[in-house]
Amino acid sequence: MAIDQSTIVTILFFILGCFIVGILFYILGMKIQMRRRSDEVQRYQDEIRQNDNVFKEVMETVSKLKVENKSLSGIFVFLPEFARQINSNLDRRNIAPLLLKLADHIFNPQQILIFFFDSRTEELSLKAAKGFESKDGKGMVIKLGQGKIGWVAQRQITMDAIDFQSDVRLEKASIQNEHHGFRCDLIAPMIHEGETLGVISLGGLPTHMREQKIIIKMIADLGSIAIYNARLFNSIQIAANHDGLTKLMNRKYFMQRLGFEINKAEKEGTQISIFIFDIDFFKAYNDGNGHLAGDEALKVIGRLLREVVREDDLVARYGGEEFIVALPNTPKMGAIIVAEKIRKMFEDYHFPNQETLPGGKMTISGGLSSFPEDGRSSTDLISHADQALYQAKAKGKNTVVAYEAVYFSDGETEKYYV
Numbered sequence: 001m002a003i004d005q006s007t008i009v010t011i012l013f014f015i016l017g018c019f020i021v022g023i024l025f026y027i028l029g030m031k032i033q034m035r036r037r038s039d040e041v042q043r044y045q046d047e048i049r050q051n052d053n054v055f056k057e058v059m060e061t062v063s064k065l066k067v068e069n070k071s072l073s074g075i076f077v078f079l080p081e082f083a084r085q086i087n088s089n090l091d092r093r094n095i096a097p098l099l100l101k102l103a104d105h106i107f108n109p110q111q112i113l114i115f116f117f118d119s120r121t122e123e124l125s126l127k128a129a130k131g132f133e134s135k136d137g138k139g140m141v142i143k144l145g146q147g148k149i150g151w152v153a154q155r156q157i158t159m160d161a162i163d164f165q166s167d168v169r170l171e172k173a174s175i176q177n178e179h180h181g182f183r184c185d186l187i188a189p190m191i192h193e194g195e196t197l198g199v200i201s202l203g204g205l206p207t208h209m210r211e212q213k214i215i216i217k218m219i220a221d222l223g224s225i226a227i228y229n230a231r232l233f234n235s236i237q238i239a240a241n242h243d244g245l246t247k248l249m250n251r252k253y254f255m256q257r258l259g260f261e262i263n264k265a266e267k268e269g270t271q272i273s274i275f276i277f278d279i280d281f282f283k284a285y286n287d288g289n290g291h292l293a294g295d296e297a298l299k300v301i302g303r304l305l306r307e308v309v310r311e312d313d314l315v316a317r318y319g320g321e322e323f324i325v326a327l328p329n330t331p332k333m334g335a336i337i338v339a340e341k342i343r344k345m346f347e348d349y350h351f352p353n354q355e356t357l358p359g360g361k362m363t364i365s366g367g368l369s370s371f372p373e374d375g376r377s378s379t380d381l382i383s384h385a386d387q388a389l390y391q392a393k394a395k396g397k398n399t400v401v402a403y404e405a406v407y408f409s410d411g412e413t414e415k416y417y418v
Helices: 005-088 092-107 147-155 161-166 212-241 251-268 282-289 291-308 332-348 378-394
Strands: 111-118 123-130 141-143 186-192 195-203 272-279 314-319 322-328 364-371 400-405 414-417
Touching (some): 092 123, 147 186, 251 314, 251 322, 251 378, 272 332, 272 378, 291 314, 322 332
Parallel strands (some): 364 400
Antiparallel strands (some): 123 141
């Protein structure tokens, strides 16, 4: 059977169309498959990125834990040495540097401020610092309640930067740093039995530990114990070295300090003067007014002496109604001026019932000597000052006499002058 030409062409076009449709379906299938693979690749990439983020978070957590572990290990390593130093040296001046060293070892902040509180003035004084210097070279002073540090001292609450931004205890008050140079990121009060003794402030922390407030509070507690122990030790020392009635040095402690001052004057080539005096007619005052009145008069004398002398001068009750003053870096002429000032101060002061005394006033008689011209030992200086005192008594009391040794051919070995 013969097939015409038009039928053959139709069949060829049909076959070609099927082939083209097949190719199109193949291409479409390939595109769908590639799209699915692309989605799978994207999903895998997203999972990889998520895993990377999780890995980074884990590594950051591990890093923080390492830092915290190092800090906590540092506490246990450094704490025994800190406790040894604190207990072996109870000088209050050494506590602040030790606290700074401990805080720096644990936190390594850019700034550390150690303040001690004075209850008499209600002020916090800067005792040690890292990363901060006062422009005038003196210790920074903050009033109780002033700024972040003063607020922590007053409220006795450990605070960090987040607390100052959000804590309801602030009563929505805006508390700013009290000084331009302060960086207060973590602050803890030093408290003992409800009394604020100081404040520790840290700024510029390289990392924030989870328990940083607990750790800084522990350091502050160690500081408060150290301050209290130093205060207790100082009060015991004062009781042992001072006269209970006049609050002046006792004789034993004065002699120890005088020996030190004489050695210092010897090395530095300076002068030191001794002024010794007693109260005129004090026995008559005691007999006429009673020993309680005499004790009150001695208390007043002790207070007046503490007020008139310099910080570096030594003042002691030498025995009974006898007192002694050591004046470092003071030549004889300067000592005469000081002695006259003391004599005049007692002459002008009105003691109860002093009218019963001869002259109607309670007065003193004193003698003085100076290192090195009148002696190079405490024994010689006091002996010569005592000789001058007896000369003052002989001159009629209520006067001051200075010892002066001279060497004349007539055998005279000493003289005295007012």
